[in-house]
Amino acid sequence: MANVIRRQTPLARLGRGALYATLILAALFYLLPLVVMLLTSIKPLEEIRAGSLLALPLAPTLEPWAKAWGEACTGMRCEGIGGYFWNSFAIVIPAVLISTLVGALNGYALTQWRFRGSELLFALMLFGCFIPFQVVLLPMAQTLGWLGLASSRAGLILVHVVFGIAFTTLFFRNFYVAVPRELVAAAKLDGAGFFRIFWRILLPVSAPIIVVSVIWQFTQIWNDFLFGVAFSGHDTQPVTVALNNLVNTSTGVKEYNVDMAAAMIAALPTLVVYVLAGKYFVRGLTAGSVKG
Known part of the structure; x- marks a missing residue:
């Protein structure tokens, strides 16, 4: 019985590893939109136009966050949220x-x-x-x-x-x-x-x-x-x-x-x-x- 358990252990470990790998990939895929939103929110407009969605910001800024929170009305644009x-x-x-x-x-x-x-x-x-x-x-x-x-x-x-x-x-x-x-x-x-x-x-x-x-x-x-x-x-x-x-x-x-x-x-x-x-x-x- 012990020999059978030992022979099954590598397969069980392989199955568990495949399960964890699948779950990690699913989590990364699910979190991808959140990552894109976060990276975009701390980039200047020039970087957004010139770079890719997943590119890290070269000059990160919190100005967009301050603007989103409390921007005053200008023309047709609404105030911040x-x-x-x-x-x-x-x-x-x-x-x-x-x-x-x-x-x-x-x-x-x-x-x-x-x-x-x-x-x-x-x-x-x-x-x-x-x-x-x-x-x-x-x-x-x-x-x-x-x-x-x-x-x-x-x-x-x-x-x-x-x-x-x-x-x-x-x-x-x-x-x-x-x-x-x-x-x-x-x-x-x-x-x-x-x-x-x-x-x-x-x-x-x-x-x-x-x-x-x-x-x-x-x-x-x-x-x-x-x-x-x-x-x-x-x-x-x-x-x-x-x-x-x-x-x-x-x-x-x-x-x-x-x-x-x-x-x-x-x-x-x-x-x-x-x-x-x-x-x-x-x-x-x-x-x-x-x-x-």
Whole structure:
């Protein structure tokens, strides 16, 4: 048996080496656009016109980054994306917190406090995950107008909360299914009510799925363009809309380095979130997959 294992070891090592080589090549290919964007963003325009995309900068500069962040309006060209960058944070943070909290309450109620019609309600909320965003643009615009929230940050927050609840409810419902019902039943016998059980028992064990919900919602809302361009005003636009305006306007000379720097700035928060919390995202997705 030992001889067989020894004879198979070189093949196993060869297979593992081929697997690692394939993964490294795939990672390099996937990261190539990011490398091109980064190199272009620190090159002067003269080098961009004269060199290749992958050429290292001869005279690296951060001027394109400063210009992308805070350039003033000149002619038809829009200002930098700095102010709109903070607009996105002002929209994302409350929308993520509210949709995560409401989704947790919904998931808790649908699994631990079942009521007549709960399965139908969950099916309808699940159906909301598959509704194309374009279908609801007009009725949502009318609703925001009736509420007096048109072209405001509060209106955009409401839109993202409404569409995020379906996803967060799905996440938390699937997670709470794995929580033993006997735990909640024992708390009920001790006199604990709906919210006390939620805050003292369910929420403390929900850290993995909370991370999933926060990462998912943060990424979806930060990268959203459709709702941002449809429901925001000039002063309330998210960074994705400002980036589109910056890239698609010019005064005659196309500044590719400024455009790439602006794109890197706009993508930076989601990159940071995934680098720091990506492994927790995978753990959270699988945390409630096996009951018990």
